[in-house]
Each structure stands twice: as C-alpha cells, then as structure tokens.
Amino acid sequence: MHTGHPKNIFLADDDADDRLIFKEALKELNVKTALTIITDGVELMSVLDITVPPPPDVVFLDLNMPRKDGMECLREMRHIQKLKNIPVVIFSTSDHPGTIEKTYKLGATYFICKPRSFELLKKAIETILSFDSSLLTRQPSKEEYFLKIA
Amino acid sequence: MERISHSRIKIIFLVTTVILIVLSLLSYLRIKNLVDTGKLVNHTQEVKLELEGIVAELTEAESSLRGYIISKDSTFLNAYYTYMANTDRRINKVTALTADNPLQQQSLIALRKTVHKKMEYMDRILDTAAVSTISQPQMLGGRALMNNVHKQTEAMEKEEQRLLEHRSELLTKEAFITPMFTIFLIVGAIIILVAAYIKITQELKISDRLKADVEKRTAELELAYGALQQKNEELLTMNKELESFAYISSHDLQEPLRKIQTFANRIMTSESQNLTDKAKSYFLRIEDAANRMQTLIADLLAYSRTSTSERNFESIDLNKILEDVKKDFEEIITEKNAVIETGEMCHATVIPFQFHQLMHNIIGNSLKFSNPGIPSHIIVTSRKINATEVKSPQSIPGNKYCHISIADNGIGFEPEYKDYIFELFKRLHDKAKIEGTGIGLTIVKKIIENHNGIITAKGELNKGAIFDIYIPVSGVNL
Secondary structure, three states, rough: OOOOOEEOOOOOOOOOOHHHHHHEEEEEEEOOOOEEEEHHHHHHHHHHHHHOOOOOOOOEEEOOOOOHHHHHHHHHHHHOOOOOOOEEEEOOOOOOHHHHHHHHHHHHEEEEEEOOHHHHHHHHHHHHHHHHHHHHHOOOOOOHHOOOOO | HHEEEEEEEEHHHHEEEEEEEEHHHHHHHHHHHHHHHHHHHHHHHHHHHHHHHHHHHHHHHHHHHHHHHOOOHHHHHHHHHHHHHHHHHOOOOOOHHOEEEEEEEHHHHHHHHHHHHHHHHHHHOOOOOOHHHHHHHHHHHHHHHHHHHHHHHHHHHHHHHHHHHHHHHHHHHHHHHHHHHHHHHHHHHHHHHHHHHHHHHHHHHHHHHHHHHHHHHHHHHHHHHHHHHHHHHHHHHHHHHHHHHHHHHHHHHHHHHHHHHHHHHHHHHHOOOHHHHHHHHHHHHHHHHHHHHHHHHHHHHHHHHHHHOOOOOOOEEHHHHHHHHHOOHHHHHOOOOOEEEOOOOOOOOOOHHHHHHHHHHHHHHHHHHHHHOOOOOOEEEEEEEEEOOOOOOOOOOOOOEEEEEOOOOOOOOOOHHHHHHOOOOOOOOOOOOOOOOHHHHHHHHHHHHHOOOOOEEEEEOEEEEEEEEEEEEEOOOO
C-alpha cells in the first residue's frame, strides 16, 4: 500500500541493539516511512504529548523499559483522549500467555514476539505496515491478536 | 510394664476383698455361736424347771388330796384337780421341748407311764375315801411310785445337764479357734494392704514421672513443630522465589541469546560474501549452539511453568487432547510416515494445557526416537481401573484411575534406565545424533505429580518403549 506521504512510525525500546536491527529492517523494506525512536516510557509519553496531533500511524512498544514500562504507557495512552486510538503494537521478547492476555485487555492492537532472525523481523514489520489504517485502529479477535511470523 | 502393675493391683484388691468377706462371715458365726450357747443354756434351764415342776405339782396334788380326805373341804378337791391338770401340761411341755432328742423322748415315755400310774393311784384313793376311810398302808402305798417319779426326773435332768455341758464344750472350742483364725486373717489382710499401699505408691510415683516426661516431651514437640512450621513457611517462600527466579532468569536469558542469533544470522545473510569458508563454518556453529540454547531455555521455561502456572482442573475427554497433539505433529507424522493409533479414551479431571504438554512430550519422544528405516507406530490406549490394579505402591486405595498406555516401536532404551530418563537434563543419546535437552520427560513427571498420578516407563533396546500413566479419575461425573 503506497500512499503519498510516508508512514509515521514510533519505536519505543530501551535496547540499543533492538533499535539498530529495527532501523535496518525498516530501511530494507520498500516502504516510505518516518521513524521516531524513543528510548523509554517517560520519553514516549512526553513526545506523544508534544507531537500529537497529528498522531503516529503506529507505535511499536517494548514492554520491559526503565522508568516507565510499556504496560504503563499503554494504560495511560488508552486513557488520554487524543492518544486513545493510536495503534499500539507490543514488541516484546516475551511470549508468556499471561502477558499477551494482559496487554490485550489493556487495548493493544497487535502483539509481536521479537523474532530471532533478521528476515522474520522484516516480515513482521512488513505485515504490520501492510495493514490498512482502519484495520490497525480496531482491536482484532484474541486469536488474531498474537501475530505469528513464520 | 504398666499393664502388669495394673493387674497386680487388681489381684491385691481381690485378695483383700476375699479376706474381708471371710472375716465378716467368721464374726457373724462367732456372734451366732454366742447366741446359740445362750439359747442352749436357757433351753436346758427350761427343761429342768419343767421336770422339777412335774414333781412339785404331783407333791402338791398329793397334799391337797390328803387335806380333802381329812377335812372334806371342796377347795382342797379343786386344788387337787388343778395340780393334776398342771402335771399333765408340764409333761406335754417337756415332750415338746425335747422333741429333737430321741433319748429324752424315750425316758419321757417311761416317766409319763410312772406319773400316770401315780395319778391313777391317787384317783383310786379319792374314790375309796368317798365310801370308807383310808388305811395308813393305803396312804403310804403311793410313796414308792412318787420315788420312781423323782428318780426318773432326776435322771432326765442329769441327761439334759450332760448335753448342755457337751454342747457348751463344743461351742467353747469353736469360740477359741475362731478368734485365732480371725486374728490370723486380720494380720494377713493388714500385711497385704500395707504391701498394696507401698506398691500403689510406687506405681503412682512412676506414673507421675511418666506424666512429667510426657508433658516435657509434648512441650518439646510443640516447640519443634513451631520451628518446623516456620521452616516450612520459609521453604515455601524460598520455593516460590526460586520458581519465579527460574522463570525470570530463563526469560531474561532469551534476550541476549536472541540478539546473538539475529546478528549471526544477519552476518550469514548479508555479509557472507566477505567471509572465508572457515569463518562461515564458525558462524554456523554459533547459530547451531545458540539454537540449542534457545530450545533449552524454552524447555526450562515450560518446566518452571508447570509449577508456577495456575492449576485449573477440568473434566475433559482425553481424545480431544490427543487430537490436538496429533495436529501439533502433523508435518512430522507425514514426513516420517508415522501411524498413531488411538482407541477409546477416558474422561478425566486434568489441567488441560498441562496434559496437552504431557502427551505432546511423550508422543514427540516416540516420533523422535523412532527406529531408522521403520515407520513409527504409536499405540495409545486408555481404560478405567481400580487402585488395586495399579502396579505401584503409591496408588491410593479406593481411588479409580485412568490408565493411559503409550507404546511405540522406536529405539527404546535399556531397562535399567527406566527411572533415569525422568531426571532433569538426563539424556541417553549423543546430542550430535539426536537433539534434546533432557527436560521433556522431567516435565512429564512433574505434570503427573501435579495430577497426583503415577508414571512408569518400560523399555527394550531397539524394540520400543511403553509409558504407563495412571491418573485419578475423581471428580468426574459419568
């Protein structure tokens, strides 16, 4: 899906390696994007507060972050009117059923377990970016919530 | 020890009671003897009195008769009849009094004859006196008869006296023996009672000491129990910490590992043209080792989840779980040409996701350890049995069990490894030949423990393995 203006993507992750790989993967995808990189939860909330509107097209949110973790950010976003409808894709090392369940209840849009190969990561990002904006703003069923990349 | 002393005390009191009863009987007899002696004396006195009375009445009758003959006064005649009647009455009384004595009765018959002869003689004199005077010899003729009466009554009195003396003597003898025996018994009873007192005091002392001992021990036990409970709580907390530590650490271990994998993979895909073959082979080895570690961590996570996750038991058809497991292995089954045969499965109360993991691990093993060149053939059967049929000492009597048996035709194992294979990280095969972390069957065992079940394994090298699972059916409505 190629629209005129680039997709506005936020990535909140405290891990420098993961940020690097994410950036490289995004670069290799044939999609026009503008990436904003944020390194912790407190920063994410303040950046969102300053830049919105316009809202980002999607926020990739790591869960395990210092100062304010992803879970906390998600909860806050869903309680702030102007951030409520921003698609949030959880991007975590964990695939623990309890964590998946909890983030679904808090209103995250998709859940991706950080892949172990570069190719799979590219595929995961591509899948998310291929979704129509109407598909991203709506929470899917529980079965579809956890995105399986293979 | 205590039993014996109890029976001893019983015997002591029994003996004492018997002695006291004998003593009471003896003193009763003693009093009865005294009373009897008194009665005997009275009796003899009475008999003697009556016998003397007979003589006295007769003498009085004779005097009255004389008086009448001389004075013709009718008062004398009246007195004569009264005395005569009294004489008869007294003879009858003596007869009654000596009824138990044949000798006296015989003497009495003779006496009665003599007395009657005397009375007849006097009546005859009275009759004669009405028509003529009475001569002196006539008057004296009755004297001989009277003397006989005297002699006979005296003889009877003597006999009675003799009897009295004989009986008194017997009673006196008894009266002498009884006190001796009584004293003997009393002394015996006192000795026994004193012995009993000493014995009982001893027993009480021992009992007191035992009681104090028990109290002391109870207090000690309570103290120990308190300490144990505290230790238990500590252990529980530690266990929880350890479990969460295992979970978190294995979870956190994945993060750097994932990066190693990603970067190694990135080099192999985008930078391989810049690498020598040697470097490439090293990177392949890095990838391989990292992949093994990933499996290891995933298995460890699964293992720690079997103890940390919630245990929601559900009554479920085991067929459903088996169908799901078959789906897990769909690809491998087709690829290896394997056959999984399942019959009727029981309903059982299980933790569904754990039971799925259990069947997944066992069937996965069967597929993994298949005989090269022979397609896997796995047979799963299940039936309900009683606890007595479970071949294990751990089964709970009275419980119904669901017996699930999973048999394969794989490479099996040597029988001596039947317990070893369930231990954590224990493996029977070289990593290079067959992959594995040695955690799968440990998880199986843990899940079985979570279900209060029993698992045993049987194996024969190159012929196959059989896993027998027994889980309680309890709580299932059929």
